[in-house]
Amino acid sequence: xxxxxxxxxxxxxxxxxxxxLARHGADPSRLLQILIATQERLDWLPPRxxxxxxxxxxxxxARVEGVVGFYSFLYSRPVGRYRVLFADNIVEEMQGAxxxxxxxxxxxxxxxxxxxxxxxxxxxxxxxxxxxxxxPSALVNGVTITGLDEKRIDALAELIRDQISxxxxxxxxxxxxxxxRRRDILLNDRLAPGxxxxxxxxxxxxxxxxxxxxANLRGRGGAxxxxxxxxxxxxxxxxxxxxxxxxxxxxxxxxxxxxxxRVLLTRFADHVFEGMTLAxxxxxxxxxxxxxxxxxxxxxxxxxEVLARRRESGLLGRxxxxxxxxxFDIDIHLGAGAYICGEETALIESLEGKRxxxxxxxxxxxxxxxxGRPTSVNNVETLALVTMIAARGGEWFAQIGTKLSTxxxxxxVSGDCAAPGVYEFPFGVTIAEVLxxxxxxxxxxxxxxxxxxxxxxxxEFRRRVAFEDAxxxxxxxxxxxxxxxxxxxxxxVHFFAHESCGxxxxxxxxxxxxxxxxxxxxxxxxxxxxxxxxxxxxRLLQTTSHCGLGQAAANPVLDGLRNFRAAYDAxxxxxxxQPAFNLDAALARARQLTGRDDASAHFSERRS
Ligand code: SF4
Numbered sequence: 001x002x003x004x005x006x007x008x009x010x011x012x013x014x015x016x017x018x019x020x021l022a023r024h025g026a027d028p029s030r031l032l033q034i035l036i037a038t039q040e041r042l043d044w045l046p047p048r049x050x051x052x053x054x055x056x057x058x059x060x061x062a063r064v065e066g067v068v069g070f071y072s073f074l075y076s077r078p079v080g081r082y083r084v085l086f087a088d089n090i091v092e093e094m095q096g097a098x099x100x101x102x103x104x105x106x107x108x109x110x111x112x113x114x115x116x117x118x119x120x121x122x123x124x125x126x127x128x129x130x131x132x133x134x135x136p137s138a139l140v141n142g143v144t145i146t147g148l149d150e151k152r153i154d155a156l157a158e159l160i161r162d163q164i165s166x167x168x169x170x171x172x173x174x175x176x177x178x179x180x181r182r183r184d185i186l187l188n189d190r191l192a193p194g195x196x197x198x199x200x201x202x203x204x205x206x207x208x209x210x211x212x213x214x215a216n217l218r219g220r221g222g223a224x225x226x227x228x229x230x231x232x233x234x235x236x237x238x239x240x241x242x243x244x245x246x247x248x249x250x251x252x253x254x255x256x257x258x259x260x261x262r263v264l265l266t267r268f269a270d271h272v273f274e275g276m277t278l279a280x281x282x283x284x285x286x287x288x289x290x291x292x293x294x295x296x297x298x299x300x301x302x303x304x305e306v307l308a309r310r311r312e313s314g315l316l317g318r319x320x321x322x323x324x325x326x327x328f329d330i331d332i333h334l335g336a337g338a339y340i341c342g343e344e345t346a347l348i349e350s351l352e353g354k355r356x357x358x359x360x361x362x363x364x365x366x367x368x369x370x371x372g373r374p375t376s377v378n379n380v381e382t383l384a385l386v387t388m389i390a391a392r393g394g395e396w397f398a399q400i401g402t403k404l405s406t407x408x409x410x411x412x413v414s415g416d417c418a419a420p421g422v423y424e425f426p427f428g429v430t431i432a433e434v435l436x437x438x439x440x441x442x443x444x445x446x447x448x449x450x451x452x453x454x455x456x457x458x459x460e461f462r463r464r465v466a467f468e469d470a471x472x473x474x475x476x477x478x479x480x481x482x483x484x485x486x487x488x489x490x491x492x493v494h495f496f497a498h499e500s501c502g503x504x505x506x507x508x509x510x511x512x513x514x515x516x517x518x519x520x521x522x523x524x525x526x527x528x529x530x531x532x533x534x535x536x537x538x539r540l541l542q543t544t545s546h547c548g549l550g551q552a553a554a555n556p557v558l559d560g561l562r563n564f565r566a567a568y569d570a571x572x573x574x575x576x577x578q579p580a581f582n583l584d585a586a587l588a589r590a591r592q593l594t595g596r597d598d599a600s601a602h603f604s605e606r607r608s
Contacts, residue, residue, distance in 0.1 A: 010048070016041035017052045028057045029371065031067055031353030035074055036294075036334055043083075044075040070355040070501070072126065072337030073142065073294045080115050080122035082160045085139045089128035089256040090447075090491040091414045091477055092135035100136055100153050101125065107157035121160050127339060127495060128256040129295040132414035132477070133179045133421045141166060144298050145173045174298070178263050179421030182437060184408045185400065186268070186381075187424045189388060193270040194315050196391035200278050201323050209235075209282045212386060214394030216406045221250060221342075221379035222449065222473035224405075227386070230376055233366035235283040237374035245285035246375040247276050247328075248365075249383055250347055252293045254339040255450030256495060257475035260410035260422045261380040265292075265299050268384050269306040273330060275383025277315065278390050279376055280328040288330035289370070291347050294337045303332055339499040343547055344377040345369075346501070357503045358547040381410055381474070401427030405466040413438045415478035425465065431476075432461040440478045445485050445564065450475040451492035452552035455485070455559035485564035486571060490518040492556040500549060507550030510541045514554060520580045521571045529577040531561065531568070 020037035024030040034053060039045055045068055054064045068074045086092075086101045105112055105123050115122040129144060131137035136148040143166060145156075152173065159169055180187055200208045213228035234245055249272060253261040264272060276288045292300060307330055310316045320326040333351055335341055341350045345359035348369050369375025378386075385407055389397050398406045405427035411434060414420045418439025425434065435443055446456045448465075449472040456463065456470070463470040479488060497515040502508045514537050520526050538554035545551045561568055584603040591601050 013042060013046060013049055014052060017049050017056070021053070021056050026056050027353075028059055029351070029353045031057060031059070031064065032071070032336060032350060033334065033353075035064075035068060036336060039074060043081060044078050050076075067353070067355055070338060071294075071335075074336050078115060078119060080120055081163075082121040083139075083141055084121065084123045084156075084160075085126040085129075086123070087127070087129045087131060087135060087137050087139075088125040088491075089132060089495075090488050091132045091257060092128075092137065093487075093491060094415065094483065095136045097136040097148070100148050100150070103150060104153050104157055107154060108160060120163070126295075126337065127254070127499065128258075130253055130259040130262050130293070131176070132257050132259055132412065134177055135414075139295065142294070142297050143174060144176060144295070146176055176262070176266075176298070178267060179419075180263060180267075181413070181419050181421040182423040182425065184424040184426060186271075186384060186388060186408060186410070187422070189268075189271070191271070191387065191391055193274065193310065194313060194321070196387045197274055197277055197281075197315060198321060200281055200390045201321050201326070205282050205284070208278060208390060211389055211394040212282070215389045215397035216394075216404075217382065217385060217389060217397065218405065218467060219379055220381035220385070220409070220473065222255075222471065224467040224471060227378065227382060230366050230378070231279060231282050233364070234285070234374045234376040237367040239373055241372065243371060243373050244287055245280075245283050246370045246373050247279045247283070247285045247288040248344075248347065248351065248370065248375055248377040249276050249288070249290040249330075249380060250342065250344065250377050251296070251380050252291050252335050252342040252347060253296075253380070254293055254342045255452065255473055255475050256492070257414055257447065257450050257477045258412045258473060259414075260412045260474045262296060262299070263422045264380050264384050264410070265296065265303065269303055270310070271384040271387045272380055273306060273310055274315070274390075275378070275386035276330060277320065277328055278386050279378060279383065281326060283374070283376055285374075285376070286327050287370075288328060289333050289351055290330055291333050291335060291341070291351060293341075294335045297334055300332060300334065307332070338501070339495075340501045340547075340549060343549070346547075347377060348375060355501070357501055360546075379473075402464070402466050402468070404468045409465055409472070410474055411465070411472070411476045412474050413476045413478065416440060416443070416480035416483065417478045427466045428464050430462055430464050431456060431470065434465070434476060435461065435478065438478070440480070442480050443478055444481045444483060445479045445488070447475070447477040447479070447488065447492075447556075448472045451495050451556060452548065453555070455488070455556055455563060457563035460563075484567055485560055486518075486521070486567035489556040489560040490522060493518050493553070496549060496553040500553075504544070504546040504550065506540055506544040507546065507553070510537050510545070510550065511553045513537055514541075514557070516580055518557065520578075521568065524571050524573055525578045525580070525582075526572050527574050527577050528572065530572075534558075534561075 020034045024034045054061045110116045113124050134146040137146045217227040218224040318327045338356045340346045341356040343358050346356040350356040365375045411423045497511040500507045500511045541550050
């Protein structure tokens, strides 16, 4: 590179950093957003950019590097100018994603996980991107592409080879369908923006909280914590620095197989933002964040437009709807590919510009959250339902569903069924009824609640979707009898090993050992002793992991062994223990480098 070109590159690089700082302010809590904005200009984060950012923010270089290294979508090494990431969740694997990825690599003459020599393209896999109802899917430079098939892959390869900019690619590549299949109170709702808020302002904060309590609304993120109780804790907690309380909408919908928040944010964004504003009214919060998963960045402009409209209509900002002292506004904070940030304390760490490592609790976020302030973190669906409760009353809502699980639940249905998509059912619906509605035939198993959920067999299909029976944040994956339930569990175990944040040793090491055990079984080197090892690892993970990820990591295997044992037995031709490490296979690279493949270059038991 000539000195002139190099000087220009450095100038561009510095300018990109400075622009990102100017846009977000030299505020360390905005670090993640600043890094994302810088990378949007440079494709990756060169060392010089990291140094410049660290100096400008008054942070150590190691701290900034630590954040860059934590998030899958931040790159500390050059990547292709076109970055293709195929979703590798089990449903998309069933739909043929691995073969399509291989096809694209062949067309582009590259290896998965590598950057082409000319720096044009890189192709790799990523965790579920929330398109299980319309896969196989991929992200290209962070933008979602759905409905991949061989024809589309070939077209994609050509567009990349011809270096056509994404703006000129066929629009249909980027279309994301809603696939709403069943509507109930929420998805049928036609409330006008501000209608619920006007009613709530008229009744007052205490009456609003009483309505949410009367509704017995429980969080839709999976844990089912009472929303009114969380808000009450937040409202009553002191704000030591006078910085005000905070409302966070958790739109980091990362559980494999779930996508219902995507649809709510697309079609019901006003309900969600109004729910946040109602939460602010009830708790006295002045600041709101919508934490949007990086995979849904295509929704950012749409959401910003809705926010701008709401500000113009007096539904956000100072003195909302003319109520003196009711000041509240919302920022969108983009994630960068870290499943663990769906955990509320990890999400808060990420909001503060740090690695998304779960915090030790207590204190709980409701009393000490974002920057030490009382913070209520609520799910997208929960907040949309709050809007309906404010408009129609808590008692009306409490009549729907079951006694302990009131209202409706959105389910993201994918896999072997005629009509994948979003279904809204009153709580208490049976798995069998959902399978019937989505046109699932000859179902062998259902994964409810994503990788961390439960794997159900047909004798459990009378179970009810409800906190008191079969709880779920919304994912429901269907597997018919042609599917290998061992492969299902193995996919989830790989997912956990990849997504472990590494903070605690039992999870960091335990999930990797669990993955290796399943790989060993897959290679038919396993024996019943490996199942004993899996059981031991599960106890270790459950008792010593810091957060739910580690605690749930073995669930898919344990459920699989309980319900689909034959799929595991078929992979254990040996009853005797075999070591997991294959010395002969490990020497393959050495043989390749030395050009030897004769018998004496191979390890054999006879010579051991
Ligand atoms: Fe991180 Fe796993 Fe520990 Fe959770 S259990 S904090 S994901 S290492």
